[in-house]
Amino acid sequence: MTAELFVQYLFAGITYGSIYAIVAIGFNIIYNTTGIINFAQGEFVMLGGMIAISLLPLLPLPLAIGVAVAVTMLIGALMEMIFIRWLKNPSVLRMIIITIGISILTREAAIHIWGENIRALPYFVGNEISTISILGARISPQVLWVVGVCGVMVVFLHLFFQATSVGREMRACAANRMAAILCGINPRNMVTLSFVLSAGMGALAGCVMSPITYSQYDMGTGLAIKGFTVAILGGLGNSGGAVAAGLLLGAIEAFSVSVVPLAFKDAISIAILLLILFVRPHGIFGSAEAARLKTF
Amino acid sequence: MLKIRNVESGYGKIRAIRQVSMHVEPGEIVTIIGANGAGKTTLLATIAGLVKASSGEILFGGQNLGAVSAPKIPFLGCVMVPEGRQVFATMSVEENLLLGAHVLHKEGRAAVEGLLEHQYQLFPVLRDRKTQLAGTLSGGEQQMLAMARALSSRPKMVMMDEPSTGLAPLIVKEIFQIIVRLRDEGNTVLLVEQNAKAALAIADRGYVLETGKVILQGPASDLLNNRDVQRAYLGREKID
Ligand SMILES: Nc1ncnc2c1ncn2[C@@H]1O[C@H](COP(=O)(O)OP(=O)(O)OP(=O)(O)O)[C@@H](O)[C@H]1O
Ligand SMILES: [Mg+2]
Numbered sequence: 001m002t003a004e005l006f007v008q009y010l011f012a013g014i015t016y017g018s019i020y021a022i023v024a025i026g027f028n029i030i031y032n033t034t035g036i037i038n039f040a041q042g043e044f045v046m047l048g049g050m051i052a053i054s055l056l057p058l059l060p061l062p063l064a065i066g067v068a069v070a071v072t073m074l075i076g077a078l079m080e081m082i083f084i085r086w087l088k089n090p091s092v093l094r095m096i097i098i099t100i101g102i103s104i105l106t107r108e109a110a111i112h113i114w115g116e117n118i119r120a121l122p123y124f125v126g127n128e129i130s131t132i133s134i135l136g137a138r139i140s141p142q143v144l145w146v147v148g149v150c151g152v153m154v155v156f157l158h159l160f161f162q163a164t165s166v167g168r169e170m171r172a173c174a175a176n177r178m179a180a181i182l183c184g185i186n187p188r189n190m191v192t193l194s195f196v197l198s199a200g201m202g203a204l205a206g207c208v209m210s211p212i213t214y215s216q217y218d219m220g221t222g223l224a225i226k227g228f229t230v231a232i233l234g235g236l237g238n239s240g241g242a243v244a245a246g247l248l249l250g251a252i253e254a255f256s257v258s259v260v261p262l263a264f265k266d267a268i269s270i271a272i273l274l275l276i277l278f279v280r281p282h283g284i285f286g287s288a289e290a291a292r293l294k295t296f
Numbered sequence: 297m298l299k300i301r302n303v304e305s306g307y308g309k310i311r312a313i314r315q316v317s318m319h320v321e322p323g324e325i326v327t328i329i330g331a332n333g334a335g336k337t338t339l340l341a342t343i344a345g346l347v348k349a350s351s352g353e354i355l356f357g358g359q360n361l362g363a364v365s366a367p368k369i370p371f372l373g374c375v376m377v378p379e380g381r382q383v384f385a386t387m388s389v390e391e392n393l394l395l396g397a398h399v400l401h402k403e404g405r406a407a408v409e410g411l412l413e414h415q416y417q418l419f420p421v422l423r424d425r426k427t428q429l430a431g432t433l434s435g436g437e438q439q440m441l442a443m444a445r446a447l448s449s450r451p452k453m454v455m456m457d458e459p460s461t462g463l464a465p466l467i468v469k470e471i472f473q474i475i476v477r478l479r480d481e482g483n484t485v486l487l488v489e490q491n492a493k494a495a496l497a498i499a500d501r502g503y504v505l506e507t508g509k510v511i512l513q514g515p516a517s518d519l520l521n522n523r524d525v526q527r528a529y530l531g532r533e534k535i536d
Contacts, residue, residue, distance in 0.1 A: 169395065
């Protein structure tokens with residue numbers, strides 16, 4: 001493999017990897033405050049992209065993205081308030097079925113609104129053929145947008161959880177729900193907030209990736225599986241691990257293209273997921289100990 | 297300050313608290329003693345709103361707590377130090393205290409910092425461990441952190457559920473001294489204890505709970521000298 005080709009694959013890996021990481025962090029945020037896996041996570045990504053595309057004839061691109069993210073956050077809040085909030089001590093199985101139900105519902109609504117067409121946002125700068133040269137490889141500037149925006153989101157989230165009082169209250173609910181109530185914190189509001197946050201992150205990722213990967217009503221399912229694989233791989237609830245695992249899965253997928261046929265790309269992540277679930281259910285970056293001490 | 301009338305509460309069909317009436321006046325230490333499973337924790341949890349009373353009335357400063365949701369109750373000045381400490385294990389000591397002061401967030405940073413400083417004076421061990429994760433503290437330190445966390449909300453009344461459980465005698469003594477000091481500073485304490493002797497020694501009044509009912513009540517010194525209490529809770533059956 002030439003050095004250029006290597007860099008080319010590497011960037012493809014980083015691009016997809018950062019998207020997987022964002023979806024995985026979305027899983028983590030909700031998992032940490034509620035203990036449930038929200039299988040509708042991928043739908044947030046789809047909604048963000050699709051809504052922005054629909055708004056584009058009316059608004060300039062940055063504004064369309066901003067409104068799409070805001071609307072998706074609102075949808076996230078509504079999902080939680082309508083389907084989750086009123087449940088008292090739901091079992092994990094029930095929660096899984098409910099979130100899968102939400103995901104199917106969202107997809108059905110999406111196909112009614114947008115149809116089966118594949119759509120895309122325009123490239124943020126230049127067009128599909130503009131490239132910049134990095135280490136001899138030709139990279140689309142949109143790749144830098146994806147990686148940059150995902151990176152900024154990770155940093156922003158870290159600061160939010162570590163340095164703001166609302167972030168601290170969310171972590172408190174994750175650490176000890178009863179003690180949080182005794183401190184006057186309402187965990188229900190924090191759960192709603194966690195849905196809003198991961199909806200917003202997913203939607204923004206859905207917008208920046210749309211020019212490269214396109215948007216379609218059913219793109220959420222595949223992303224949810226990849227994101228779930230990454231979340232497990234990185235140790236459920238551990239967002240630092242999710243970034244590392246996301247980049248790893250992205251790289252594995254990208255480089256696998258040079259070894260196995262393209263059609264097997266998706267099978268790889270499923271294989272990894274199954275392998276991890278059999279061998280190290282707490283992930284490669286998470287320790288069994290840390291899995292119990294849930295942290296953001 | 298706190299007035300409870302004919303309160304019934306429990307879990308589903310289990311009635312753990314039956315027709316309990318009691319009161320706590322400002323500046324008092326009132327203790328609730330009773331054997332395992334007597335319903336002490338359930339009673340405190342009912343006051344704190346974690347368990348809903350099925351009937352009866354809980355008045356705190358004239359307000360009916362039955363109509364207030366659990367996370368709102370600390371805002372009224374009624375806080376609880378739960379059984380088993382329940383610190384935020386994955387967070388630092390300082391963060392635990394800041395969360396305790398959550399109800400005061402409208403008063404601004406300076407007020408909160410003043411309160412935290414007060415906690416560090418009351419519990420000097422915590423000052424040295426500000427940045428340590430609460431889960432890595434010793435049992436005694438965790439108990440102090442749990443108390444400091446509750447006190448950082450500047451409560452009108454603090455309820456403590458078995459603060460001495462699982463601690464070495466020396467630490468227990470220290471904890472009880474701190475409770476006395478709290479009372480001397482004008483705080484009101486509702487103290488649940490299995491260590492009846494130590495609790496009655498520092499309390500002003502006491503209630504004896506048995507299978508969910510108050511079977512005895514009165515000034516702490518009277519209870520200390522009561523034959524039944526001595527036999528059942530002070531382990532003195534052989535002395536006569
Ligand atoms: N979450 C619960 N669900 C069902 N029953 C419970 C629950 N918690 C307590 N109980 C029951 O309620 C009764 C009173 O329990 P409680 O914990 O209030 O006792 P306690 O006096 O605090 O005991 P201890 O001194 O051991 O802490 C017991 O019979 C107990 O089994
Ligand atoms: Mg108890």
